[in-house]
Amino acid sequence: MSAVDLSRWEPVIGLEIHVQLLTRTKMFCGCALSFGDAPNSHTCPVCLAHPGVLPVLNREAVRLAIVTGLALGCEIAPHSQFHRKNYFYPDLSKAYQISQYDEPICVGGHVSVLTPDGEFEVGITRAHLEEDAAKLVHVGGGGRRAGAESSGVDFNRGGTPLLEIVSEPDIRTSAQAGAFLRQLRSTLRRLGVSDCNMDEGSMRADANVSVRPAGSTELGTKTELKNMNSFRFLERGVDAEIARQVAILEAGGAVTQETLHYDPDLNEIHSLRSKEEAHDYRYFPEPDLVPVVPDRSWIEELRAGLPELPVDLRRRWVRDLGISFEDAEVLSEPRELVAYFEDVAGRVDAKAAANWVRGELRAQLRELGQEPWESRVTPAHLAELIGLIDDRTLSVPLAKEVLAEVIASGAAPAAVVEEKGLGQISDEGALVEIVERLLAENPDQAAQLREGKDKLVGFFVGQAMKASGGRADPARVGALVREKSGLS
Amino acid sequence: MPPVIDDATVRHVARLARLHLEPGEARTMEAELSGILEHVDVIQSLDLDDVPPTTHVLALENVMRDDVPRPSLSVEEALREAPEVVEGRFAVVKFEP
Secondary structure, eight states: OOOOOTTSEEEEEEEEEEEEOOOSBOSSSOOBOOSSOOTTSSOOTTTTTOTTOOOOEEHHHHHHHHHHHHHTTOEEOSSBOOEEEEOOOTTOTTSEEEEOOSSOSEEEEEEEEEETTEEEEEEEEEEEEEEOOOEEEEESGGGSSTTOSEEEEETTSTTOEEEEEEEOSOBOSHHHHHHHHHHHHHHHHHHTSOOOOGGGTSEEEEEEEEEEETTOOSOOOOEEEEEEOSHHHHHHHHHHHHHHHHHHHHTTOOOOOOEEEEETTTTEEEEOSOGGGTTOOOOEEOTTSOOBOOOHHHHHHHHHTOOOOHHHHHHHIIIIIOOOHHHHHHHTOSHHHHHHHHHHHTTSOHHHHHHHIIIIIHHHHHHHTOOGGGSSOOHHHHHHHHHHHHTTSSOHHHHHHHHHHHHHHOOOHHHHHHHHTOSOOOOHHHHHHHHHHHHHHOHHHHHHHHTTOTTHHHHHHHHHHHHTTTOSOHHHHHHHHHHHTTOO | OOOSSOHHHHHHHHHHTTOOOOTTHHHHHHHHHHHHHHHHHHHHTSOOTTSOOOSOSSOOOOOEEOSOOOOOOOHHHHHTTOSOEETTEEEEOOOOO
């Protein structure tokens, strides 16, 4: 796809995000939620839509919707209602989906999205409850509907509680769309609303995209880009759609309002449904479910119980601890990591703490399949290790060795240094001896160094580190090499 | 008053509901559906400004259950009424949406 001249066009993007709620049971029946179990092992007459059955609303799903609404600055509707959305598809047992229409549970919120380049605001139009469809599996034909020899329906997923969150068209770039979605994911995870695994389908994003001439305030014709199942595909899909629309408009054409599918393999956009069938859902109030009128005291109780949200946590860390946005983003979930990092950062320089927790500690633990808070390295241990670097007892490479030992044994870093004799050589005389010996043993390099070939300082520092078993202080050795070669 | 529902609308609704209409049925439906909508027009001519929209006749709200799993059907029971089963799933005939 050719590059687009965006100086003349402004993209306008809104997202619709579906998340599966972390309840134990389905939205309207007591079947347990499952992922990956044997097909049709979690069904009952309600979710299979046998005649005469009645749905009963899951209170926990309502609670999670309210908690989300409060976190997104929404008003919780004093009165909300379910509707039937009618359409025929084999994954829909009743031939209608129970959803919400003109009386959703959450309305009119907004969030401030934090990025490395500052903050931007996104309005939240609404968030409403509905049920997920079943899983349609196509046999033959490469797993796609077209060309499949036969298809089968697994109703385990049918009736899973979903929350659909709809944003205002306040997003202007694919990067902003990604930032908004990532922050929303952190927020929902922090709230315990959803696990938001895009690759397992517990978070799905659709994007409404239009473009308009730069400076215009009218909205162009929008298209809906369906079901992008990763952040990368969302950003690439939105970019591809912006490019497609700009190309149409620059050629003097008109964008058709339609539903589209982004194919990440080909980086291409395809039309998904025929237009005349789209959006004729004949919504009407669900007669089998009575209105939801949440008690104000319940809502206030849930509001009071909200945790510090990732956006507030990150803003606070960047402002008060001086760590970078990227560090703050990585360290702000899950909550165990937040507690771990804050414990370390309370004891030593926060930037060093962020560096070590995010970097070496996680890298070494990943090999063992452990998380920091489950490991033998306590926050106090890590702070002690950072302290040993600060007072020059340990070089960074030595500290990494000590860390490995702490991970293995759970011993305190200072004790490991003592036991293994790993501390840096602080005896100046010993360092001088090493440097003089190396200069003598490498006369060619020493001569070039004296002629001003400064790069060779690094060579001698490396040799000195090797000769000392990593225990020399590289900065001190470098200074000595220069001094003894008459460079400083 | 012209018919509220014309032939094209009847056929569109029938298509959405996946209903097959026998010859002549569309015309009957046209008259019956128009009659229903005309009756709604009568109701709409009343002054109902003070009457809130009613979706339920029951004076009930907030009927909810606790999030506690209950036993599901066995796979065999679940699939018993399926005309055809493919790999533990309800088989779907080849279709064009």
